[in-house]
Amino acid sequence: QITLKESGPTLVKPTQTLTLTCTFSGFSLSTSGVGVGWIRQPPGKALEWLALIYWDDDKRYSPSLKSRLTITKDTSKNQVVLTMTNMDPVDTATYYCARATYGEGWYFDLWGRGTLVTVSS
Amino acid sequence: DIQMTQSPSSLSASVGDRVTITCRASQSISSYLNWYQQKPGKAPKLLIYAASSLQSGVPSRFSGSGSGTDFTLTISSLQPEDFATYYCQQSYSTLGGFGQGTKVEIK
Numbered sequence: 122q123i124t125l126k127e128s129g130p131t132l133v134k135p136t137q138t139l140t141l142t143c144t145f146s147g148f149s150l151s152t153s154g155v156g157v158g159w160i161r162q163p164p165g166k167a168l169e170w171l172a173l174i175y176w177d178d179d180k181r182y183s184p185s186l187k188s189r190l191t192i193t194k195d196t197s198k199n200q201v202v203l204t205m206t207n208m209d210p211v212d213t214a215t216y217y218c219a220r221a222t223y224g225e226g227w228y229f230d231l232w233g234r235g236t237l238v239t240v241s242s
Numbered sequence: 243d244i245q246m247t248q249s250p251s252s253l254s255a256s257v258g259d260r261v262t263i264t265c266r267a268s269q270s271i272s273s274y275l276n277w278y279q280q281k282p283g284k285a286p287k288l289l290i291y292a293a294s295s296l297q298s299g300v301p302s303r304f305s306g307s308g309s310g311t312d313f314t315l316t317i318s319s320l321q322p323e324d325f326a327t328y329y330c331q332q333s334y335s336t337l338g339g340f341g342q343g344t345k346v347e348i349k
Contacts, residue, residue, distance in 0.1 A: 158337060160286075168278075168286065168329055168340040181336040184243050217285055225292035227337040228276040232285035 123147030125233035132239050133208050143201040143218030156221035157201040161214040210240045248341035254349040261317040263344045265330035270310045274334040277315045281326045
């Protein structure tokens with residue numbers, strides 16, 4: 122069974138740095154053709170792709186947020202960590218991690234349940 | 243940066259109706275287009291990848307078509323469990339941006 126679970130603070134203050142961890146099981150991020158990404162969704166709004174890390178440690182970021190994001194992986198722990206600097210109330214959202222798989226193109230085939238992060242002083 | 247635009251933003255339909263949702267890319271993305279379904283309070287679920295390939299376990303009433311810049315998600319006969327929000331996503335330039343979503347509501 123493949124699962125992904127997001128963890129991290131539920132409340133952060135403006136200007137702080139957010140660190141989220143995605144812990145997964147049932148697959149390995151050292152397997153060719155696999156990645157893990159982060160996606161967020163402000164309350165009542167659309168999905169927004171943030172970052173993606175591939176099995177070969179290649180990393181991709183949303184152009185609009187690239188300066189604030191860092192994604193890393195720890196293959197031995199089956200974890201992917203996303204940091205986002207300089208948090209603002211507009212960053213309040215549910216943050217999801219998802220497995221990326223390649224098959225006629227890349228897609229997110231399995232998702233975590235998400236974690237709600239509120240940015241407020 | 244490739245922009246994805248969905249239409250309509252919402253629609254009302256009845257059980258049994260045929261529903262079509264459109265997604266347009268700001269530049270050609272070949273067939274690198276995915277569709278997801280999201281129900282309230284739940285994570286998105288992959289329906290279609292590579293524009294027309296049905297994800298395992300997804301009912302055959304869902305289908306996708308298109309290439310280049312214009313794509314379509316069709317539900318052939320809307321079922322009660324299909325009332326949800328649908329998102330397209332391009333995977334041409336990395337696995338990236340989503341459309342703004344189409345909410346399918348009960349008429």
